[in-house]
Amino acid sequence: MKNAVVALFSIFLIISCSKKESDxxxxxxxxxxxxxxxxxxxxxxxxxxxxxxxxxxxxxxxxxxxxxxxxxxxxxxxxxxxxxxxxxxxxxxxxxxxxxxxxxxxxxxxxxxxxxxGSKNQKLYEDYKKINARFTNQNLELSKERFDAIRFNRPSDVPAIEKKIESNLKRKYLYAINFAITNKDFDIAPYIALSEISDANIKYLDTINNALPESVAKAKYGKLLSKYIEDVKKVEK
The missing domain is CATH 2.60.40.180 (Transthyretin/hydroxyisourate hydrolase domain)
Incomplete structure (x- = not known):
């Protein structure tokens, strides 16, 4: 009888633990x-x-x-x-x-x-990183060009290189903005806005924020993006 009770109790614990995990x-x-x-x-x-x-x-x-x-x-x-x-x-x-x-x-x-x-947001994040890496690599190459121009006393080359760096940065930001808007139905959108282009013109962040559906806007990163925009606007006033 005692062994039966112990066995039943063990089964109860296993079932309880399984249920807890499934919750x-x-x-x-x-x-x-x-x-x-x-x-x-x-x-x-x-x-x-x-x-x-x-x-x-x-x-x-x-x-x-x-x-x-x-x-x-x-x-x-x-x-x-x-x-x-x-x-x-x-x-x-x-x-x-x-x-x-x-x-x-x-x-x-x-x-x-x-x-x-198993995560749609992860897949989108990986897609974003692949393209974004191109801008990062190009920036590294251009930064080396600028360094070499200064190092080897070619100051006349610097302005043109700096324009390329600025153009690459703009393209990087535009890509992030378009990516976020295109994928507005996913939480990756406000995450990209916050982690990659938080210093962009507030109107672009506003565009992303206003495009978010309610389900994303009320989730973690949607709320953080809205609060961030609100704080920036207060400082700019």
Whole structure:
């Protein structure tokens, strides 16, 4: 009888735990190929600071998972503590949204090899980064040209190079604005406005903000964008 009670209690606990997990609206699962040991942190931005909201110790295994509740889509960050000097490759941004997010990556190239599925916002974010990288690379090339012109005493070349830099920057901003408006139905739109072009002319940010549907406008980044625009307008008065 005692054994039967214990068995029933165990079954009750398993069912309760499963139900508890199923009540969460975000399920993150993943695998880090080649990992033997380390600690993986799940982080988010809180008042401009990166704060760990959960962690998992990976000892002899490479897979991980979290069950969480989020109010709306949000950019999270995975930080891998390898027990050695930190590097950029230890940090992986993931635009999560309700549902199941799968993250497959590699220990040697944690950031570069990451494949993230299950999030429409993440896919759009990756599309944005691919094009935006072209503007960034071109800016680096032009900056080197300007440096060399000054270094090798060719001052007459500098104005033309600086015009190219300015033109590239304008194209970069216009691309971000058009991308945000085109994808206004997704939370990536206000996120791009805040993270990539917050110093753009306020009329452009207003255009993005006014294009957002109610579902996005009332979510995390929609609210932050609206508040940011309001604060900028107060300062400009």
């Amino acid at each position: 969460k609206n975000l399920h993150i699962i993943g695998n880090i190929k080649g990992l033997q040991e380390g600690k993986l942190y799940l982080q988010r931005i809180v008042d401009t600071n990166l704060v760990a909201i959960d962690s998992v110790i990976l000892d002899g295994k490479s897979n991980f998972e979290w069950h969480l509740d989020i109010e709306s889509p949000e950019m999270f960050y995975l930080f891998l503590d390898r027990g050695v000097t930190n590097s950029v490759d230890n940090n992986l941004p993931v635009f999560v949204e309700p549902g199941t997010i799968n993250i497959e990556t590699d220990l040697k190239r944690f950031f570069a090899e990451a494949k993230i599925t």
